[in-house]
Amino acid sequence: MTDLTPNSQEPVNPDIGFVSGGGLEANLQVRLTVPAQEVQSGAFVVMDSGYWRFYGLVTDLQLGAVDLQYANQLNINRFNPELANLLNQQTLFTNLSVMSALMLERGPEPGTDEHTAWLEKRNYQMPKLMPSKTIPNHHTKVRLADIGDIQDIFGKESKTVFRIGETREQGHPVCLDLEKFVQRSSGIFGATGSGKSFLARMILAGLVHADTASTLIFDMHNEYGIDSTDPQKGTSVPGLKGKFSSKVKLVALGRNTTLKGKNPDFTLEIAYSDITPEDILLLSQALNLTDTTSATLDALYSDFGKNWFRTFMEMKTGAGSTFTNDDGKQEAREDSVAFWAKAANINEIAATTLHSKLRRLYNRDYLVNETGTDVLKSLIDHLENKQHVVLSFGKYESDLDYLLVTNLITRKIRDAWEKATDRFHSKVQNASEPQPLVIVVEEAHKLLNPEMASQTIFSIIARELRKYYVTLLIIDQRPSQIYDEVMSQLGTRISASLGDEDDINAVLSGQASRAALRGMLAKLQPSEEVLMTGWSVKMPIVIRSRRYDQTFWSDLFGVSETKEEKLTLDQLNREMGFFE
Numbered sequence: 320m321t322d323l324t325p326n327s328q329e330p331v332n333p334d335i336g337f338v339s340g341g342g343l344e345a346n347l348q349v350r351l352t353v354p355a356q357e358v359q360s361g362a363f364v365v366m367d368s369g370y371w372r373f374y375g376l377v378t379d380l381q382l383g384a385v386d387l388q389y390a391n392q393l394n395i396n397r398f399n400p401e402l403a404n405l406l407n408q409q410t411l412f413t414n415l416s417v418m419s420a421l422m423l424e425r426g427p428e429p430g431t432d433e434h435t436a437w438l439e440k441r442n443y444q445m446p447k448l449m450p451s452k453t454i455p456n457h458h459t460k461v462r463l464a465d466i467g468d469i470q471d472i473f474g475k476e477s478k479t480v481f482r483i484g485e486t487r488e489q490g491h492p493v494c495l496d497l498e499k500f501v502q503r504s505s506g507i508f509g510a511t512g513s514g515k516s517f518l519a520r521m522i523l524a525g526l527v528h529a530d531t532a533s534t535l536i537f538d539m540h541n542e543y544g545i546d547s548t549d550p551q552k553g554t555s556v557p558g559l560k561g562k563f564s565s566k567v568k569l570v571a572l573g574r575n576t577t578l579k580g581k582n583p584d585f586t587l588e589i590a591y592s593d594i595t596p597e598d599i600l601l602l603s604q605a606l607n608l609t610d611t612t613s614a615t616l617d618a619l620y621s622d623f624g625k626n627w628f629r630t631f632m633e634m635k636t637g638a639g640s641t642f643t644n645d646d647g648k649q650e651a652r653e654d655s656v657a658f659w660a661k662a663a664n665i666n667e668i669a670a671t672t673l674h675s676k677l678r679r680l681y682n683r684d685y686l687v688n689e690t691g692t693d694v695l696k697s698l699i700d701h702l703e704n705k706q707h708v709v710l711s712f713g714k715y716e717s718d719l720d721y722l723l724v725t726n727l728i729t730r731k732i733r734d735a736w737e738k739a740t741d742r743f744h745s746k747v748q749n750a751s752e753p754q755p756l757v758i759v760v761e762e763a764h765k766l767l768n769p770e771m772a773s774q775t776i777f778s779i780i781a782r783e784l785r786k787y788y789v790t791l792l793i794i795d796q797r798p799s800q801i802y803d804e805v806m807s808q809l810g811t812r813i814s815a816s817l818g819d820e821d822d823i824n825a826v827l828s829g830q831a832s833r834a835a836l837r838g839m840l841a842k843l844q845p846s847e848e849v850l851m852t853g854w855s856v857k858m859p860i861v862i863r864s865r866r867y868d869q870t871f872w873s874d875l876f877g878v879s880e881t882k883e884e885k886l887t888l889d890q891l892n893r894e895m896g897f898f899e
Contacts, residue, residue: 503810810854
């Protein structure tokens, strides 16, 4: 028999066992007929039963015995070797616990009248994969998935179907559908040293190469844009700018800023007038703001509008903020914080304290009175025109800068994409469909923790902005510190190894069969294996990740359709890095 999926082919792998019990909730039990060492937890298996094909994931292996006395005693010590071996074969066994994830209708035997009638009834439409809603029969044979099965589920490699790794047992390619990946917010997780950053680099390279969406990468630690050095190996790690020179725009904070001695495509300056009171409240922890801050900020914005920040910071405090009147008494000058506070009915100490704390921001050289040109608009224009932007923070790696800049820019982007979407849906003349955009956020827990999530634009994007063509890709080592509501909105989750129980539970929150998946996630090999679940992968799977090396780049550009993306062997040799 055969199924009707496009990549169908006759199975090539031998049987490894048969279904002996279990169910949908409790998982299937499979009696193993090959040595236990030939199968690992996380193995992808296939079961053909009647008209249906079932796809499952091995979640556990268990030793069993028909009589415990044979398991508790060494038969070799009681009987001759031949008899002992025979007894072991008859009395000792290994069971697999298999999570049935998907099922596919296969129909009757091809060439029969029943098959013809079945095709006619279906109007010759291909059957579609669906979540498992029933189970295979007793004694259904079980085999490891072959390359045809892998392609049926995860697709065949192309420009938009990205090969992210391979199956652990047989090395069959496993792909990620990038067109589906960008349709919903996603997450890449892993403990420090797990290979998370290299995994993120690899997927971002796939996204840029495929052009399924524009990407805006907030590069807090200057890892993604320009070449860097692997601290463990001392080898060069290629950046996106060097590989995609015309597609990727490298942006740095502050005028005349260079990045590791290299000039960016342009620098980003932010006008004081772009800063809102909400941006400042976001920095409550970083600036150690008090509960009175909100009232002070509201009064400033009410009095001075968009110019509130500059006006406030130009007010005088301390020496020079007072003068001696005709009566010989000290009075606040009209351009002082104290004078404004009294007029606005704001506590003078609270206003003076806030003024002192905001001085940390005012002295940043990327904040200016006037930007000259609207650089933020230029950044947005690049994204709307299907290009990719890496915003490198350079020397500004503090939480203060990261929180302010990412939130401010993303707020502008949200406004731009909402307006573009509304024009498109209103059928305004010449209004085109908005370019899909993925905003990439490192150390996402700093922006999306429970205390902060309600104040940032990112939680709104995670919840609502998919309809406006904007999604998030969050990269983090502590998923347990990300707000639960945000985690629940992530369509695809790709996780390297995690050592903390809370982090493991967070990655699997809301996932079907999370108890079974938890064991697999906890046992991932650092720097080698990842667990993929969610929207852009039809079923969970554990894979060996590709290495981020010269072979990766050679393979990636080998399917390229543009001349500029071709790399010479010399370039590849110079830009070698490894997934570790």
